[in-house]
Amino acid sequence: MDLTKVDEAVQRNGADPSMLIAVLQEVQVAYNYLPKDALRRVACLLDIPPSRVYSVANFYRAFSLVPRGKHLIQVCLGTACHVRGADRILEQLERTLSVNPGGTTTDQQFSLETVNCLGACALGPVVVVDGEYHGRMTVSKVDGVLKAYRSGETSAASGSEAKAAAEREAAT
Amino acid sequence: MNKLLTASELDQWRQSLLKERDPARPLVAVCSTTGCAASGARAVLDAFQSEMAAAGLDHTVALKATGCHGFCERGPIVVIYPQKVFYQRVKAEDVQEIIATTLRKGEIVSRLLYTDPNSGEAIAHEDDIPFYKRQQRILYANNGRIDPTSIEDYVALGGYSALSKVLTGLSPDTVIDIVKRSGLRGRGGAGFPTGRKWESAHAAHGEPKYVICNADEGDPGAFMDRSLLEANPHSVLEGIIIGAYAVGASTGYIYVRNEYPLAVKHIGLALQQAREAGLLGKNILGSGFDLEIKISRGGGAFVCGESSALMRSVEGRVGEPRDKDIHATESGLWDKPTVLNNVKTWASVPHIINHGAEWYSSIGTEKSKGTMVFSLVGKINNTGLVEVPMGTRLRELINDIGGGVPGGRKFKAVQTGGPSGGCIPEELLDLPVDYEALTEAGSMMGSGGMIVMDDRTCMVDVARYFLDFTRDESCGKCTPCREGVQRMFETLTDICAGQGQEGDIELLEELGHVAQESALCQLGKTAPNPVLSTIRYFRSEYEAHIKEKRCPAGVCRALIHYFVITDKCTGCGVCRRNCPESAIAGEKKQPHVIDPAKCIRCGLCADVCKFGAIGVE
Numbered sequence: 032m033d034l035t036k037v038d039e040a041v042q043r044n045g046a047d048p049s050m051l052i053a054v055l056q057e058v059q060v061a062y063n064y065l066p067k068d069a070l071r072r073v074a075c076l077l078d079i080p081p082s083r084v085y086s087v088a089n090f091y092r093a094f095s096l097v098p099r100g101k102h103l104i105q106v107c108l109g110t111a112c113h114v115r116g117a118d119r120i121l122e123q124l125e126r127t128l129s130v131n132p133g134g135t136t137t138d139q140q141f142s143l144e145t146v147n148c149l150g151a152c153a154l155g156p157v158v159v160v161d162g163e164y165h166g167r168m169t170v171s172k173v174d175g176v177l178k179a180y181r182s183g184e185t186s187a188a189s190g191s192e193a194k195a196a197a198e199r200e201a202a203t
Numbered sequence: 204m205n206k207l208l209t210a211s212e213l214d215q216w217r218q219s220l221l222k223e224r225d226p227a228r229p230l231v232a233v234c235s236t237t238g239c240a241a242s243g244a245r246a247v248l249d250a251f252q253s254e255m256a257a258a259g260l261d262h263t264v265a266l267k268a269t270g271c272h273g274f275c276e277r278g279p280i281v282v283i284y285p286q287k288v289f290y291q292r293v294k295a296e297d298v299q300e301i302i303a304t305t306l307r308k309g310e311i312v313s314r315l316l317y318t319d320p321n322s323g324e325a326i327a328h329e330d331d332i333p334f335y336k337r338q339q340r341i342l343y344a345n346n347g348r349i350d351p352t353s354i355e356d357y358v359a360l361g362g363y364s365a366l367s368k369v370l371t372g373l374s375p376d377t378v379i380d381i382v383k384r385s386g387l388r389g390r391g392g393a394g395f396p397t398g399r400k401w402e403s404a405h406a407a408h409g410e411p412k413y414v415i416c417n418a419d420e421g422d423p424g425a426f427m428d429r430s431l432l433e434a435n436p437h438s439v440l441e442g443i444i445i446g447a448y449a450v451g452a453s454t455g456y457i458y459v460r461n462e463y464p465l466a467v468k469h470i471g472l473a474l475q476q477a478r479e480a481g482l483l484g485k486n487i488l489g490s491g492f493d494l495e496i497k498i499s500r501g502g503g504a505f506v507c508g509e510s511s512a513l514m515r516s517v518e519g520r521v522g523e524p525r526d527k528d529i530h531a532t533e534s535g536l537w538d539k540p541t542v543l544n545n546v547k548t549w550a551s552v553p554h555i556i557n558h559g560a561e562w563y564s565s566i567g568t569e570k571s572k573g574t575m576v577f578s579l580v581g582k583i584n585n586t587g588l589v590e591v592p593m594g595t596r597l598r599e600l601i602n603d604i605g606g607g608v609p610g611g612r613k614f615k616a617v618q619t620g621g622p623s624g625g626c627i628p629e630e631l632l633d634l635p636v637d638y639e640a641l642t643e644a645g646s647m648m649g650s651g652g653m654i655v656m657d658d659r660t661c662m663v664d665v666a667r668y669f670l671d672f673t674r675d676e677s678c679g680k681c682t683p684c685r686e687g688v689q690r691m692f693e694t695l696t697d698i699c700a701g702q703g704q705e706g707d708i709e710l711l712e713e714l715g716h717v718a719q720e721s722a723l724c725q726l727g728k729t730a731p732n733p734v735l736s737t738i739r740y741f742r743s744e745y746e747a748h749i750k751e752k753r754c755p756a757g758v759c760r761a762l763i764h765y766f767v768i769t770d771k772c773t774g775c776g777v778c779r780r781n782c783p784e785s786a787i788a789g790e791k792k793q794p795h796v797i798d799p800a801k802c803i804r805c806g807l808c809a810d811v812c813k814f815g816a817i818g819v820e
Binding site for chain 2: 047048049050051052053055056083086087090091092093094108109110111113114115116119122123126146147148149150151152153154155157164166169170171
């Protein structure tokens, strides 16, 4: 496995044990997850035991030790989204994708994650796909959103935002 | 830009910036931070850019992507200065009309105005909207007026004048004294007096000393810190620099949540600009005071909002809290004296220095001074961020500013303080909100999240929700939190599933009290609050679940069923086609029927029915 990106991350942050989390964040961005070999390399370069690297990688929610799918779906389970029915949206996603939170579909298309509040409470329930916000979600909208990413017809940004705005308009 | 070498050079810079700026020049401010961006603000901003250029207005009218105006419910928001015309839910298609009508002719586009649902009146100016009218904005005053990526905007409005005042004439002791007399208390939730914290770090032995800004805003439903960092990062930075000078720190950290990419970007930019301007680094404004500030991005662990866990995380370790016998002000980050304050606490400091301790302490209640920022979210009409004096009554916050509960439903409770807080029922709505009053009511101030709940919110389910959260976020170091909270969660799950037993309420109370007494950190000690407060105010709802196997709010899946309201059903078949379990049957144009044995209670049918023909009980 090509570990040059690990070396670069360490170079940028400095070979200082206190920069471990920052280094792992960059490694995760570069490889889409934290490969075992990358963790070993980080331990070696920062001169700390692999056990400490593993414990940090395992502790923080932002890190994944398994490869993630092409699209990352984050379902906000913040309180505002919860009281507006976020759990039903999550269940619909689980059902449709046959995957649990933290998991990736067998075709490696989607990874499903939950987050505790994205601070877009006015739009709740919120689902974020690849950083694009889909606000005021309903169970019935789930299929449409997935379809847009699956068929790759999206850079969904403008489309979904405009659609969300139009729907809001209709709702008022 | 050139490095500012003295305080008078900063003044000169400000004067020259002001000379270039004509206050009467029209300005179009488009709210572009996370909330409005998610609603499509970027397209609106782009449209203004191209349409204004096409109309030849780009030299006479200024355009700004500003920070959060707070009224997220109505985003994307556009405000046109100097008249402060307030347009809401603006779309790219509306831009041409705004340019032709408002910028060209000075007239109002009435269809984009906010309409007061109570009076039915369309309101043209920001200050007249009830949501804003009743607020007192100090920290958020400039949010809608400045471009957060421009240090010039901040300086032109008086930015860094407090720092300059401190560095040119106030000793660290005097600064600490001013902050102490102002009555400022920590805005992260616990409310420890800020001046006293600074004083003990100042007096502590050990070098170097550190200052930390806690921007690991983890409480679900709270986003005011993010909003301030996105909208006015220099105000936070100025506060940190003043604090570092007062305690004698030479290094600072801003620990910011990784889920807040725009806040990270804006504060990073602000640091770079301040460094280039000589407001950070060596010999700041010629005073001999040195300070470096770094950003530390969190890894998505709620417990890292706890100060001792946060410091471990800055050190690059697992974020586990430690016992508070030793204060961080004596032995904190790398066992050195450390002051950690919340984003809003730091941002309050420049205002206190500029306007004086007496001014600040004249706002608020006897023991809680100044203003507090709350996020009003959940079942409320005007979702958004509001800044009000401490002591404002809950009723005013929720009904007058928040516009009450939508859909004609009935208010039930408001949850404050995030997972550490509790639920406050309707009979306590006249409570003046300050640290003591909320604690007495079994909740807490927390970071300022306020989640409003209506009669369709189940309080047992809410308690279970919060325990699921804390159980998941527990670091696992101490038993009361790791095991106790887990057991409480399991008991609540049983109750919600219709398997609650006599004695469960008492068991929850007992476990809750033990965790309160014996957990290691505040996360564990306060985890039982949502349960204990809902038992205190909504005991009958727990009893209905346990004894009658009934969820009065119609939320707990195992205790409810969906049915077709025959009179309303037109037999259109939409529910039948959408049901994932094929549990709905019926002929075309005939009332349909749900088979309760097959129904998984996902609620999809109620979602898609256009005739309100799906009932739940």
